[in-house]
Amino acid sequence: MTSEEDLRRLANGVLWPGFLGRSAPAWLLDELRAGLAGVVYFAQNVGDELEQLSSDLRAANPAILIGIDEEGGSVTRLETTNGSTVLGAAQLGYLDDLDATRATGAEIARRLRAVGVNAQLGPDVDVNTDPRNPVIGVRAFGDDVELVSRHGVAQVEGIQASGAVAACVKHFPGHGDTHLDSHHDLPTLRLTEDQLAEHRAPFIAAIAAGVDMIMTAHIVIEQFGPLPATLNAEILGGLRTDGFDGVIVTDALDMAAIRETYGLGAGAVMALQAGADLLCIGNPTNPGDAMAPDQDERDFFAVQSAVIAALRDGTLSRETVQAAADRVARLGRRLASAAPGGDATVFEAQDLADRAVTVRAGEDLSPAPSAVVLDARKRASFAVDSAASYVSSVLAAGGTVLRVDPDRATDAERTAAVAAALAAGAARIIVLVDRVAVDPSQRDVVSAVASTGADAVVVNTGIPVGDDAVHWPIPLVQVRASSRLAALAARRILVRD
Structure with a gap:
């Protein structure tokens, strides 16, 4: 027994x-x-x-x-x-x-x-x-x-x-x-x-x-x-x-x-x-x-x-x-x-992350002196911390970070968020998204920012949008991850250190 x-x-x-x-x-x-x-x-x-x-x-x-x-x-x-x-x-x-x-x-x-x-x-x-x-x-x-x-x-x-x-x-x-x-x-x-x-x-x-x-x-x-x-x-x-x-x-x-x-x-x-x-x-x-x-x-x-x-x-x-x-x-x-094994080969990860960034339709961007980040990503999931604050703070490079929930925000709240981004006084607005290819609510935020005529750029951390998928009113930078490396790669293009 x-x-x-x-x-x-x-x-x-x-x-x-x-x-x-x-x-x-x-x-x-x-x-x-x-x-x-x-x-x-x-x-x-x-x-x-x-x-x-x-x-x-x-x-x-x-x-x-x-x-x-x-x-x-x-x-x-x-x-x-x-x-x-x-x-x-x-x-x-x-x-x-x-x-x-x-x-x-x-x-x-x-x-x-x-x-x-x-x-x-x-x-x-x-x-x-x-x-x-x-x-x-x-x-x-x-x-x-x-x-x-x-x-x-x-x-x-x-x-x-x-x-x-x-x-x-x-x-x-x-x-x-x-x-x-x-x-x-x-x-x-x-x-x-x-x-x-x-x-x-x-x-x-x-x-x-x-x-x-x-x-x-x-x-x-x-x-x-x-x-x-x-x-x-x-x-x-x-x-x-x-x-x-x-x-x-x-x-x-x-x-x-x-x-x-x-x-x-x-x-x-x-x-x-x-x-x-x-x-x-x-x-x-x-x-x-x-x-x-x-x-x-x-x-x-x-x-x-x-x-x-x-x-x-x-x-x-x-x-x-x-x-x-x-x-x-x-x-x-x-x-x-098992034996501990040797150290991994030294590899320059930031250089690779830089190479993994694309600007849609080949738009030419030069760094702006300052930026405000309007974070319109989805709420965090169990598997992926898609609302991680470090991405937006790295992108802002010391500037203001604002948050708008694309799923829950009313038209008035979205308008107020865009107004706050304009009022921050930065040279450039960065709209941070992660599902813009398939999520109309994120595209609504992008459109609201574009309608202001401000110097604005979208940074997409999610699945990239194809060049012929949607007409984009402002430049779209695609980084393929919500990570420190990806945020630093985008910042090098968008914000002057």
Whole structure:
């Protein structure tokens, strides 16, 4: 007969929680000593003592997997305060320089090793075929399957070159053709066989390149039934058929696509039944104002209890969970035993970011002596801090920054924001946008500024607008990321230092 402690250790071997704070809570250390696979760091965990935190966690479980979302560009955890100084996927895809992409992956891995992290939750190898996509966008290398495949492989190679950091490509079988955010909804797609093959192709290329981990998508593919990929045995089984023998990790189970449909605990059990190996429980700060002081413990123990109960009553096969835990443990032991590896090749990231900037229709711009920034980007999402203040402050170069919410602002409020930008007295107005290609409300802000006749420029951090897509009344600068590098690149063109 299996003891309760045995069941706890077995369940812990497939769990990957987030937690609150910049030091290791007692409950987390207890679970690590009881076989917990590892943790995922989020922005609230990152501080000056991150290396010490990693060391404390590793002392409790030497084979720990410590993961982080450090994609570069618009997605960073290590540089949340000041903005990423690593190029993002869309910038790299535009440059189409595989050496640059490989070197960027190596630099990300070097930074992770320096703070004790050994699992990079990237690269994103979604093929972003829907420009309305609210959650992928510039996190993807592009909308061309061959381009995404070759750059995904190059970044995996860079990340895993030292042998001390695992790469995790995401979001299988492809989140690029959605117009809903699975953090808030459960997207449903109807794809032809050819379309599905195209979205799967970058994952198959990454498997051939030896990627260690693959993350699932919380999306429904109609021909595979009503279950989202994370909970769908036919979809996840396809990874094994494709030759993947590494760790299948779920996207965060606390996202609404799972939590609000199947429930956190039930979703965890279903994911294991479907063939997932490691359950990413999620970021305990995601509930926002509704977050409980012990949200991390609540979420973790809800999942752990559900998995233990399913093991106890036979809903979950112990052999299935043991096989998953063994895959996770093998990866953890291998990474723990790897030599540290040499430093990444020195690479001039700012020069690359400068080269990834385009001015639509080749308009000639010269720097103005001062600027006011009118930030009309969307509100921040869970995955991408698209309203990060550092982008607007870097662009303003010490000038005024104003904010208008394009979704919620009334005509009067929009008019008042434009008037305030004019009243700031700067030589140039910079309108900062991130979805202007598909969002009429952002274009309304642009039109309102243009109608004043002021010296004004649009800076687009999102999916670029094609030269023939829309008539633009003022110049459009496209930087392909919400990051410090991208903002500095735009500032060099627009504002005199």
